[in-house]
Every structure is written in C-alpha cells, then in structure tokens.
Amino acid sequence: MDRAERPRGVLSPADRAYLRGETTFESDQSERNARARIRDRVLAGLYDADLLADALSERDRELVFEKHVGDDSEGVRALIAVLAFLYRGAEDAGLDFGTLLEEGVSRAEADRNVAASVEFDVHREPLDADRLTRKLRRTGSLTLSELAYLREADDVSLDRLLDRYATDVEAEKADDDWVQAKMTSF
Template identity: 85%
Template sequence: MSDGERPRGILSPADRAYLRGETTFDSDQSERNARARIRERMLAGLRDFDLLADALSERDRELVFGKHVGDDPEAVRSLIAALAVCYRGADEAALDFGTLLEEGVSRAEADRNVAAAVDFEVRREPLDADRLTRKLRRTGSLTLSELSYLRETEDVSLDRLLDRYATDVETDEGDDWVQAKMTSF
C-alpha cells in the first residue's frame, strides 16, 4: 500500500506529503501551523500507546503484528523507525532509554505473569567509510544503518563494495534498501 493509499495514522496524508517536501505553503504561518499540528498529533499518538498497552486485546495486537508486520519489510522498517524516534526522543527529554526499555519490557512481561530483566548497552563509534570498509572485510557484515551510511557517502562506492563482496544481491524497484549476502572475505 503506497503512502497515498494508507489511511491516516499519527500523520495525515497531507502531513506525510509536507514532511517528504512535496508540499509548500503560501505563508510562513501556514507552515508553522502544520508543524504544530504534527507535533500535537505525535504527542497524542505517543499518549495513545498507554491505552493500547492496557486496553487493546491480545487478539487485535496479534492480528496487527502477526499478520501485518512480521512478513512485511516496510512494516519492520517502520517498527525500527518507531524505536529510533523513541530513542532519540528519550535523549532529548533527558530520559535514559535503557530504563524506559526495561520498564516497557517489564510491563509487557508482567501481563504474562513473568518478571523480566533487560540488559541494554549502546556502544557509539563515529561512522567512517574507511572503518566500515575494514569492518566489512573483517567480519563480512554491516548493520543496515552502516550500509545506508556507505550508500550515502561519496568516500566509497556501495556498488563497488557490493561487486567485490556480495553474492545474491536483491533489490526492489523503488526500494532504497539493498539486501546482500556477503561471502567473499
């Protein structure tokens, strides 16, 4: 389902078009109003998760995630993006994401009458084309964000890396993600 066909979620179709740069406004005030509406909807959507966690039936959740997310790469990317937004938002709110994650997992597991412990660690390294190329040679794998960085940087050609290291490269027309099985090391 394309963005234009997708029903309103947190964002309306007009909000999506604006954020993609497809819409311009006649005045600065109209643009400020659109941005304010997006922020309000985002906060309201975030608050809706409290109700969804408590009141959405297990069956409905299973239908959404089991039927629509698990086998849909676009939906999986969206789930990853939701976590990325929450991770960055927690940092911007001066909240510890690891603590929030532990509380969220504990809340979900408590519904199953299970206690949960969460280990969460973030190791940060600057993205650098030379370091990532060495990592690719050494380990044979990169994360999707690392591949994305290499794809966008002008320091190294992702096509050159894929030609040298990949077999079984699959791309979908219009899809900006490349899936490759790295084997030549």
C-alpha cells in the same frame, strides 16, 4: 501498504506530504501552524500508546502485528523507525532509553505473569567510509546501518565494495537478506 493509500494515523495524508517535502505553504505562519498540529498529534499518539498497551485486545494486537507487520518489510521498517524515534525522543527529554525499555518490557511481561530483566547497552562509533571499508575487509560483514551509510557516502562506491567483498549465499537466504537490506535507508 501503499503510502499514498494509507489511512490517517498519527499523521494525516497532508502531514505526510509536508514531511516528505511534497507540499509548500503560502505563508510562514501556515507552515508553523502545520508543524504545531503535527507536534500535537505526536504527543497525543504517545498518550494513545498507553491506552493501546492496556485496552487493545490481545487478538486485535496480534492481528495488527502478525497479519500486517510480520511478513511486511515496510511494517518491520516502521517498527525500527518507531524505536529510533523513541530513542531520540527519550534523549531529547533527558530520559534514559535503557530504563524506559526495561520498564516497557517489564510491563509487557507482567501481563503474562512473568518477571523480565533487560540488558541494553549502546556502543557508539563514528561512521566513516575508511573505517567501514577496513571493517569490511577484516570481517567480511557490515550492519545494515553501516551499509546504508556507505551507500550514501560520496567517496565510496557501494557497487565496487559489493563486487569485491560479497559472498555467494543460497537463493532463499539472498531473498531474505534483500528484504532486510531494503529496510534500512538513511
């Protein structure tokens, strides 16, 4: 869906333009007011998620995700962004994201009369171009986030790395990889 034509969600079109840096305000107070409205809408959106999880019909949920998200790289990218936003927000609130994730999955599976267990573990390593270049030489692959980091790194030419390390893949797989790679951008 074209972002300019998208209807209002948590953010209004004006909010989106402001967050993308396309809008400026005449006064500092106007900007503070806009930021406060955005924060209020984000909080209201979180509370709306509770209602959506309980009250939106299964068919409506399926239509949103199967029809509008599943085959749309922008929709998948939006799901990834939601998870990233919630991950950071949980940290800001002093909450353990893994515990929240386990509770959320358990809640969803309980609706299907299934008990679920979740294993969630985060391994952190600083991103730096030299380490990623060595990993690429050693393994021949990088994650999408690592590729995105290298794309933005001033001291590494991603084109040079791709020319040197890219391998041939079937055309159909290449198309799928392109869509996936397009989704992650720092």
